[in-house]
Amino acid sequence: MxxxxxxxxxxxxxxxxxxxxxxxxxxxxxxxxxxxxxxxxxxxxxxxxxxxxxxxxxxxxxxxxxxxxxxxxxxxxxxxxxxxxxxxxxxxxxxxxxxxxxxxxxxxxxxxxxxxxxxxxxxxxxxxxxxxxxxxxxxxxxxxxxxxxxxxxxxxxxxxxxxxxxxxxxxxxxxxxxxxxxxxxxxxxxxxxxxxxxxxxxxxxxxxxxxxxxxxxxxxxxxxxxxxxxxxxxxxxxxNPQDIRVAEFVGAPKINLLPGVIDSAGQARCGDVVLSRVGVGAASEKVTIGLRPEHLELAGGDEKGSLTGRLVHRENLGADLYLHLSVQDGAHRMVVRTAPHEIGRVSIGDDVRFVRKRGEAMVFGADGKRIRLSETPAAAVPEVA
Ligand SMILES: Nc1ncnc2c1ncn2[C@@H]1O[C@H](COP(=O)(O)OP(=O)(O)O)[C@@H](O)[C@H]1O
Ligand SMILES: [Mg+2]
CATH class of the missing domain: 3.40.50.300 (P-loop containing nucleotide triphosphate hydrolases)
Known part of the structure; x- marks a missing residue:
């Protein structure tokens, strides 16, 4: 051959x-x-x-x-x-x-x-x-x-x-x-x-x-x-998409993308929520943070670093339930995957709190290229959700 x-x-x-x-x-x-x-x-x-x-x-x-x-x-x-x-x-x-x-x-x-x-x-x-x-x-x-x-x-x-x-x-x-x-x-x-x-x-x-x-x-x-x-x-x-266009193209429902910045501690944050720690030498100030729907979960108590969104649509596929949320006063739409039995009585218009599962976030620089995440343990940086 x-x-x-x-x-x-x-x-x-x-x-x-x-x-x-x-x-x-x-x-x-x-x-x-x-x-x-x-x-x-x-x-x-x-x-x-x-x-x-x-x-x-x-x-x-x-x-x-x-x-x-x-x-x-x-x-x-x-x-x-x-x-x-x-x-x-x-x-x-x-x-x-x-x-x-x-x-x-x-x-x-x-x-x-x-x-x-x-x-x-x-x-x-x-x-x-x-x-x-x-x-x-x-x-x-x-x-x-x-x-x-x-x-x-x-x-x-x-x-x-x-x-x-x-x-x-x-x-x-x-x-x-x-x-x-x-x-x-x-x-x-x-x-x-x-x-x-x-x-x-x-x-x-x-x-x-x-x-x-x-x-x-x-x-x-x-x-x-x-x-x-x-x-x-x-x-x-x-x-492991290396380019934001690949991350967006592959996967249904699509990956959630949020605008963020890298702070002085080298953390990618969206507003006051820290979403990921990025690698040393990450020069990019403005970043985009990518979170797939299955990398998010509903928050139990009031965990640090949780995000809040208003439920605008629920898509029940039997085994999976996709919650469509409007976050940051309607500036962004996010989709969270959950299971029908995991969510109690939540109605359209209710606020839903959710967190990132540990270790799951992708950070892309202003040029759309993936920024490497740091392997260093959390010691120097405050714990993130
Ligand atoms: N024979 C052709 N003459 C002029 N433009 C063409 C010709 N064939 C393809 N193109 C253009 O080249 C681009 C790529 O086409 P194509 O390879 O068919 O894309 P895809 O298969 O990914 O949809 C398109 O913008 C298309 O309009
Ligand atoms: Mg073709």
Whole structure:
């Protein structure tokens, strides 16, 4: 198996830079997701990898081979498109056979009726490959049907099957689930992740949906404005974002962000509430403090360092209850996760007091970059909530 390298990739359409300077190494066999808001350059990067678009600068290599000048068909990558692009008049079996026919047969062998007689051995082998692929995808019973007779999820699998028979170096997928309804989309996440585990082939997957990226990827590259802001495993991206834009993009409900300052003791505070101790040498005066909804809890008594918010909305999801609070006289909205049984009778308009769970806060400088938290024990600084 081959790793894929994108080195110093730039792309402009006319005067507009769309990819700024992308370096990305994709490991052989991994499920890598390019995730970011619409328009950030994900599809363009994938198309450059596929060879459908030429970079303005930089190189693409597969294994040891630079493929910049290589046509898409000769890169041995399988692009699975959003629209399934199956031939409607052919059976699923014939659809899946098409790429093999084009690759393995002479012109004579491709002729109707006579072809299969001339190239009997080849046809038997191709049929075997299609059956094997259909077995992996669990679409064997559907092979004789036409695409119009399949459900959305089955068509998806058939399209994947057609891409799989050629045994490509990698599958490239651009928002393949976006045409499906919500329930099927969630179901297909686990199907795709499972499929990836059984195939062990590299998947490069594009999505604007952070939940898809978190649930399926081995690693995710968070893109914004033509840059990769951070590349890492989903839990690293979620728990340890290095840029405030990554922290905001990943996670639902969104991370709570509060304006703060660093005081003379090196503590990040919001008003008179100390929320975190920052590292030595943190030069930034004005900071933003990030607290995820699950890193907050309701205050029992009147703990030091608690925050107060007015309840404006409660979102009950059964296992979790999200309290939407208006804090600092309505200047900010915060969301606190709790469990339905943990909260007594609280009505809309009531004041709710809550605290940060120990150790859970992220501090970002004025430039949006993460500021390292101090490891030093509390001795020198007053205890924080
Ligand atoms: N062929 C093109 N010509 C001009 N602009 C383009 C072209 N393709 C994409 N763009 C622009 O490049 C930016 C990135 O597009 P794209 O890669 O499709 O983003 P994404 O897939 O992340 O939504 C967008 O602003 C888009 O309008
Ligand atoms: Mg796109």
């Amino acid at each position: 081959s790793a894929i390298h994108l080195d110093s990739i730039r792309k402009s359409f006319g005067e507009t830079p769309v990819l700024k300077n992308i370096d990305l190494s994709i490991r052989a066999g991994e499920f890598l997701t390019l995730v970011g808001p619409s328009g950030c350059g994900k599809s363009t990067l994938l198309r450059i990898l596929a060879g459908l678009e030429a970079p303005s600068a930089g190189s693409v290599s597969i294994g040891d081979r630079v493929v910049n000048g290589v046509r898409p068909a000769n890169r041995n990558l399988a692009m699975v498109f959003q629209s399934y692009a199956l031939y409607p008049h052919l059976s699923i079996e014939d659809n899946m056979m098409t790429p093999l026919r084009l690759r393995d047969l002479s012109t004579a062998g491709r002729l109707p009726w006579i072809g299969p007689l001339l190239a009997r051995e080849k046809y038997r082998e191709m049929r075997r490959q299609v059956e094997e692929t259909a077995r992996v995808l669990r679409i064997e019973p559907l092979l004789q049907r036409k695409p119009g007779q399949l459900s959305g999820g089955q068509r998806q699998r058939a399209a994947l099957g057609r891409a799989m028979v050629r045994k490509p170096v990698a599958f490239l997928m651009d928002e393949p689930l976006s045409n499906l309804d919500a329930a099927l989309r969630i179901h297909m996440r686990s199907e795709l992740a499972e499929l990836h585990r059984s195939l062990k082939t590299t998947f490069v997957y594009v999505t604007h949906d952070q939940a898809e990226a978190l649930t399926m990827s081995d690693r995710m590259a968070v893109m914004m404005d033509g840059d990769i802001l951070q590349l890492g495993a989903p839990d690293e991206i979620y728990n």
